[in-house]
Amino acid sequence: MDVDRFLAELQADRHYRKQLVVHHILPPRPARTAELDPPMPGELAQALAREGIRQLYTHQVAAVDAARAGRDAIVVTGTASGKTLGYTIPIVETILADRQARALCLFPLKALAADQQRKLADLGLWRSVRVGTYDGDTPEHDRRSIRQNAHVVMTNPDMLHQAILPHHSLWADFLANLKYVIVDEVHTYRGVFGSHAALVFRRLLRLCERYGSRPTFLCSSATIGNPVELAERLTGRDDWVFIDENGAPAGQRHVVVWNPPIVNEAAGLRRSGAVEATYILADLVEQGTRTLAFTFSREEAELVLRYLRAALDSRGPGLVAKVAAYRAGYLAAERRELERQIGEGELTALVSTVALEAGIDIGALDVAVVIGYPGTLAGFWQQAGRAGRRGDESLAILVTRSSLVDQFYAQHPEMLWSRPTEEARIDPSNVYILGGHLLCAAHEQPLTDADLERFGPGAADLLPIFVDEGYLTKTSTGWMFCADCYPAGSLNLRSATDERWQLVEEGTGRVLETDEGTRIWDRYYPGAIHLHQGEQYLVKETSVERRQVVLEAVEVPYFTNPALHIDVAVLETTSERPLGPLTIGFGDVVVTRQTIGFQQIATKGREILQAFDLSCPARTMETAALWITPSAQLQEQLMAHGHDLLGSMHAVEHALAAALPLVALCDVRDVQGSSTLDHPNLGPAATFLYDTFPGGIGLAERGYEAIEALWRRTLEVVASCPCETGCPACVQASFCGSANQPLDKAGALAVLWAGARSEHRSTDDADGRR
Secondary structure, X not given: OOHHHHHHHHHHOOOOOOOEEEEEEEOOEOOOEEOOOOOOOHHHHHHHHHOOOOOEEHHHHHHHHHHHOOOEEEEEOOOOOOOOHXXXXXXXXXHHHOOOOEEEEEOOOHHHHHHHHHHHHXXXXXXXXXXXXXXXXOXXXXXXXXXXXXXXXXXXXXXHHHHHHHHHHHXXXXXHOEEEEEEOOHHHOOHHHHHHHHHHHHHHHHHHHHHOOOOEEEEEEOOOOOHHHHHHHHHOOOOEEEEOOOOOOEOOEEEEEEOXXXXXXXXXXXXXXXXXXXXXXXXXXXXXXXXXXXXXXXXXXXXHHHHHHHHHOOOOOOOHHHEEEEOOOEOHHHHHHHHHHHHOOOOOEEEEOHHHOOOOOOOOOOEEEEEOOOXXXXXXXXXXXXXXXXXXXXXXXXXXXXXXHHHHHHHOOOHXXXXXXXXXXXXXXXXXXXXXXHHHHHHHOOEOHHHXXXXXXXXXXXXXXXXXXXXXXXXXXXXXXXOOOOHHHHOOOXXXXXXXXXXXXXXXXXEXXXXXXXXXXXXXXXXXEEEEOOEEEEEEXXXXXXXXXXXXXXXXXXXXXXXXXXXXXXXXXXXXXXXXOEEEEEEEEEEEEEEEEEEEEXXXXXXXXXXXXXXXXXXXXXXXXXEEEEOHHHHHHHHHOOOOHHHHHHHHHHHHHHHHHHOOOOOHHHEEEEEEEEEOOOEEEEEEEEEOOOOOOOHHHHHHHOHHHHHHHHHHHHHHOOOOOOOOOOOOOOOOOOOOOOOOHHHHHHHHHHHHHHHHHHHXXXXXXX
């Protein structure tokens, strides 16, 4: 692909309005190789040579050396740098030397496990090294053979948790001879999923000790701010070899930030990032350029596909059939077929969610279009790195949205490549997560005092509760599981609930996709429009009894957006501190959430066509939150200057929530907010930011800890926004449950400046004391 020519064509187009903010070029990187000492076995060397691999990169050799020494190691290098070979070589050479040796390879996605099994099979060593994929799609008749005969088992943490550890007696020989545990894509083990996985790994190591093995961990990760700390917290081990010098070559990489033009000067409104990206994607598809586009959500992926097909319909025959969507929720068979089609060139472009962010091999791609900043620098570079995976020249385009964070990077694009990547945060001590794993561990074998140390200080406090509830009983051998249930079966690693709902097409009964129960009333309320592969479906029925959503195929000129009512009550204040005339608090809260209506919004023009009232079931959740309360004096000043008090605090809520990914590794929807007047616990006005997962996962806590930095970043972006009354780039939020009403940007700025001035005063005081 000639990147310079393509960008020149975009800028020469009659619709170009200086959207190109920056064109940054990352120079090519030469390969740096090294030799293994001693060399790998001849059988393995010959197998790699047949695949065109005759030399190893320096980071691959470092990983093999660590594995040979029995050292836990984590490799942190860029996308498509050959990290997997760093653990494939020690696995294979260990098995060739010891036929009883076993390895467990864990991947966050089933597709990744299948992809790696294919690559290992391509080495042609199947007579010497038997490999099996053990996941939910593995036929029952194959599972026994894999347990008994496979040297290498490819699986995911979910299957390890629900199907392997609870039945460890069937895996006794495997666990007794386990030499390596591979954890691929470690950077994805954050938040709720990472906290669950950390406890699964503790359960695994506990059973390995029972059977007399101590496996070595070999991990790989994209770049994050705390890879070693994350590996330590995941595994409970603290002596790691850290490998981050990338020896793999890379072609020249072009990074472009593309900011949609302002279409309403008075309101400061920009063209939708999804619409803007559609024009770029249509040009790429028309030229036959292999492209992967990333979107923020399932709904946006479907909407962009719908826009793209409409744009391609007039450009030439057959182009509409060259694009498709790819996302979670689709059935496994449909996803595997899409992977095959893009890999073999039947499709030119896929519009995906983060489901394709991980390293599933879908062939060589020329361009990655990232529609909206994905929330973390690690995520951005992982998505951008999907292009040019064969070392060729590549292009990554960040098409910014109107959100605060996106516009921050439009104003400071150099921060994309100069700012350190964020840290991954997990909290295995979260009692909502820990409790379930203690029951699973007790079900596997009685819990001892030594086990309680492994699971952390909060474990001992939970045992009396489980005894009272009839789940555990104290015996001479420890705390034994005594309930008539299967605890692993009711504990989902990916979310706070194990509920899975089916989306069924009316008339045919065909299951289109599945979804988790936590989002049902946000997405599938009566009258909602749902998209699947760009086709519209009307929600006809949402059945709690059947856990089923019935959909009718329709064609309408609108999409829908829910109206939400959120109430937050403080249960306990853990910490509190002043920020000038404001008080910042942190603690435990209970959140009540209810869908109370929805809007029909025109697909073209985005105007509101009609609004409807609903009364869907309310959902409650206990979680962690930070809150902000203005002093009585600040409230009086705001109202004296004509500011709307609730509108001011509501705008501050949106701006802080949108800026939180700048200080914490999270998605903007991992933390939500609520603002209210006359709060029963906190007084006349209060603004909350709370974790969207029961018990909290440390994100609101991180915001509380870094409130000064968060406050500065928020003020900088809001104050520099040219709009007068507020826009999506500063204080409006696309996911606001009250349709961004009321909002007072000027009042929000007054609040932000008040907090910022106090910080400057405290800094000046400190300078004076020095």
